[in-house]
Every structure is written in C-alpha cells, then in structure tokens.
Amino acid sequence: MMKKLFRFITKSCIVFIILSVLWVFLYKWINVPGTPLMVIRKLQSKNKYTIRHQWKPLSKISKTLQLAVICSEDQRFIEHHGFDKKAIQKAMIEYKSGKRLRGASTISQQTAKNVFLWPHRSWVRKGLETYFTFLIETFWSKERILEIYLNSIEMGNGIYGAQAAAQFWFNTNAAGLKRDEAAAIAAILPNPNRFLANPASKYTEKRKKWIIVQMRNYGPLILDKK
Numbered sequence: 228m229m230k231k232l233f234r235f236i237t238k239s240c241i242v243f244i245i246l247s248v249l250w251v252f253l254y255k256w257i258n259v260p261g262t263p264l265m266v267i268r269k270l271q272s273k274n275k276y277t278i279r280h281q282w283k284p285l286s287k288i289s290k291t292l293q294l295a296v297i298c299s300e301d302q303r304f305i306e307h308h309g310f311d312k313k314a315i316q317k318a319m320i321e322y323k324s325g326k327r328l329r330g331a332s333t334i335s336q337q338t339a340k341n342v343f344l345w346p347h348r349s350w351v352r353k354g355l356e357t358y359f360t361f362l363i364e365t366f367w368s369k370e371r372i373l374e375i376y377l378n379s380i381e382m383g384n385g386i387y388g389a390q391a392a393a394q395f396w397f398n399t400n401a402a403g404l405k406r407d408e409a410a411a412i413a414a415i416l417p418n419p420n421r422f423l424a425n426p427a428s429k430y431t432e433k434r435k436k437w438i439i440v441q442m443r444n445y446g447p448l449i450l451d452k453k
Contacts, residue, residue, distance in 0.1 A: 279391035295413035298441035
C-alpha cells in the first residue's frame, strides 16, 4: 500500500514538473490571456463584474510606467534573480525589532503569483510561488517578465494591465502615459481596489511624490537581455 502511494506521489510530482515547465516555457512567446485572479474576482463578485484587459507589447507601454513600477515595487529588479535578499533581510530585521512584517516580494515573485497562482497567502502558495519564480527567471528575460507583469497585474476594480489602467484612469493609452500619471498608477499597486489613481487620495498623492523622487534618482531604465 505504501509503495503504491509512494509511486503515485512520485508520478504526480513528475507530471506536475513537466506540465509547469511547459506552461512557463509557452508563455515565453504566448501572451497571457487571463489570470486566476481574474476568475476569482469574477466568481466572488455579487454584482456584474466587467474585466478590462488588453494586451500591449512592452514597446507600446510607456517607459515612464515601466520605471515607475520598478521604483515603486522592486528597485533591484534588474540585479536580482527573482529574490531580493537585501529586502528580505531588512524586513526580517524590522520584524524582530517589533515592527509589522512587511512584504518583500519582487516583481518576478508577483508575476509568478499573478499568472500561475491564487492570491490568498499560505505556505503551499508561497512554496509554489518560489518554484514558479525560479522557472520564469530561468526561461524568461527581464523584458518578458516586466511585459507580462505590466499586462497582468490588477490596477483597479476589474482593471488589469497597463492599457486598461491608462484608459480607465486617464483616458489615454499605455504608450501615452506621462510621468505623473504613471507614478499615480504605480502608487495604487499595494491595494488597487482601495486606492484611486485619479482623483488621487492623500495617500496616493504622497506615495506618488515619493515614486517620482525615486524615478529621478534611479536614472534611465536599461533592461538587460538574456
């Protein structure tokens, strides 16, 4: 009985690894049509839930938005290989000193979670997030990770991706976003269903100003190619 169970578990793990690698490998070229979060939000909604999502290649997404989200979410995105050890160490030091444990998820980790997994926290999801982060960092370039991130992330209630966010918040397209507009969208990413990019709340305005300063300090965005 134990041998059969062991064989079943082993075969299941092998099948999962093969399918997950193929899944990630296909998304290297195929654009992501939808995410688990979109489905979950639609199922959870008691009212009519409209999903706004239109894919745009990275070349058609404003450089200012690319820079804004990196400065807001993961300033060492270009340097690390999926996990920001410095941010994790800092978060642990702050937690041990009595402060609230804050997240240290990178853009790569957020992309893995958004595209392949569910939003609710658990040790199982965190383990899978680590696994998928390793896969996308292995098979995708930094440009592809950022492209999928900017096309899949939630940027408002029913708003997914840069194009939908640009149209909804500022009545423009993803390529036409100006610095203040890009910073405002990046400012709401911690909780896009609570905060407004336009008109900006006090929190959004404060965070937007901080992001603009970070953008100036960061300098030009250069994505290394693998």
